[in-house]
Amino acid sequence: MRETERGTRNEEAATARVGTEPEARASSSSVLGPRPASPHPGTVHSEKFSFWYGPKQALHDITLTMPARSITALIGPSGCGKSTFLRSINRLNALIIGARAEGRIRLDEEDIYAPGTDVVALRQRVGMVFQRWNPFPKSIYDNVAYGPRINDSPSRAALDEIVETSLRRAALWDEVKDRLRQSALRLSGGQQQRLCIARALANEPEVLLLDEPASALDPIATQRIEELLYELKQELTVVIVTHNLQQAARVSDYTAFFYLGRLVEADATNQIFTNPREDQTDAYITGRFG
Ligand SMILES: Nc1ncnc2c1ncn2[C@@H]1O[C@H](COP(=O)(O)OP(=O)(O)O)[C@@H](O)[C@H]1O
Ligand SMILES: [Mg+2]
Numbered sequence: 001m002r003e004t005e006r007g008t009r010n011e012e013a014a015t016a017r018v019g020t021e022p023e024a025r026a027s028s029s030s031v032l033g034p035r036p037a038s039p040h041p042g043t044v045h046s047e048k049f050s051f052w053y054g055p056k057q058a059l060h061d062i063t064l065t066m067p068a069r070s071i072t073a074l075i076g077p078s079g080c081g082k083s084t085f086l087r088s089i090n091r092l093n094a095l096i097i098g099a100r101a102e103g104r105i106r107l108d109e110e111d112i113y114a115p116g117t118d119v120v121a122l123r124q125r126v127g128m129v130f131q132r133w134n135p136f137p138k139s140i141y142d143n144v145a146y147g148p149r150i151n152d153s154p155s156r157a158a159l160d161e162i163v164e165t166s167l168r169r170a171a172l173w174d175e176v177k178d179r180l181r182q183s184a185l186r187l188s189g190g191q192q193q194r195l196c197i198a199r200a201l202a203n204e205p206e207v208l209l210l211d212e213p214a215s216a217l218d219p220i221a222t223q224r225i226e227e228l229l230y231e232l233k234q235e236l237t238v239v240i241v242t243h244n245l246q247q248a249a250r251v252s253d254y255t256a257f258f259y260l261g262r263l264v265e266a267d268a269t270n271q272i273f274t275n276p277r278e279d280q281t282d283a284y285i286t287g288r289f290g
Contacts, residue, residue: 041108042068042206042237044089044126049103051084051093058084060262061103066254068206071229071238073252073269075245077290080258082241086209089239090126091119107207124151127200131212133193135184140167140176143184143195147203162202170198171228190221194228207237215244226251245285249273257281 044066051059059081066072074082087093089105091112105112112122124147135143144163148154154162163180167173172194176187184195193213200208210229214222229238229251242248248255249269256266257280265278276282284290 042125043108044207044237044239045104045106046085046089047104047106049085049088049101049105051081051088051102052100053084053096054098058261059088062263064256064263064266066207066237066239068237069233069235070253071233071240071251072254072256073248074239074241074256074258075243075248076258076264076284078243081261082258083211085258086211086239086241087128089207089209090123090128091117092123092128094119120151124203125205126207126209127203127205129193129196129200129208129210129213131215133189133196133213135187135192135195135199137183137185139181140184140187140195141180144198144202146199151203166198166202167195169201169232170194171224171231172198188221190217190224193217193221193225197225197228197232201232205236207239208232210238210240212241212243214247215242222247245273257284259284 046062046064046066049059049062050057062085064072074086076082084093088101089112093099093101101113107122107125111117112126136146138146141163144166145159148159148162164173164177167176172191175191176182176195184192187195197208197213214225217225226247229240232238233253240248240252252269254266255269255272257264257272257276257278259280265272265276265281267277272281273285276285
């Protein structure tokens, strides 16, 4: 357990801090630099994507489109590869020694696994929120300002505006506007998770990835996150891992069912939950295993 938590902490730090790594900075003129001019950017396409942890193959030939302006839920029993796939979308798994990927994942027309891809720019465009919220031990303001400060060095006024806008978008502004200088660690769990969402939004991502963001929250805090996702999908591509089937059915437009590292079936959520094509999907959603 301790190992797992430490792993998550390191990864979260990497997502936010990767901009400071000289190696990552060196490649900042490459393919994933400027945003595309497309009116609806942010569609994620996975094409025959496979992933190995050393000798162990965790994903097999995943082909899946996650459309812009919608929520795609990844469901399936524990260990089926949901987190591995989610983290592959912003190349977080590349931090693991011995890990290897094959196939492609594209963000609109850009191959995010292309050599020379700027991972700093990629992780700004594809934000990530983890199951265990863990704001930095800094003020509320400094948590949200962290990414923009590193990446753009905005003026004080511009930064104030980014912080307010991001907190508003994360439905947290009204609760914290009078105590922006207080430690983020004094917020409730649900507030800390929304702060982590605000921190991701401050980079103005096109895609937001969430790995079981509400599984450690109480029902009211969970509901707030779900309502927030509904707002965010008006502007963003949202991909959420959840082992809560009711949550997937409530919040998502599309659902992808993973089993043993393979994508069994993906379709409109309504279709998956009422009339799945595959017996395995039917068995899972009706609670016969998992
Ligand atoms: N860092 C890692 N090193 C080795 N194997 C891993 C690592 N992370 C996950 N795995 C393995 O990959 C498979 C998929 O795991 P994961 O993506 O975490 O599944 P899920 O999120 O669906 O529970 C599991 O068999 C798991 O044990
Ligand atoms: Mg997982």
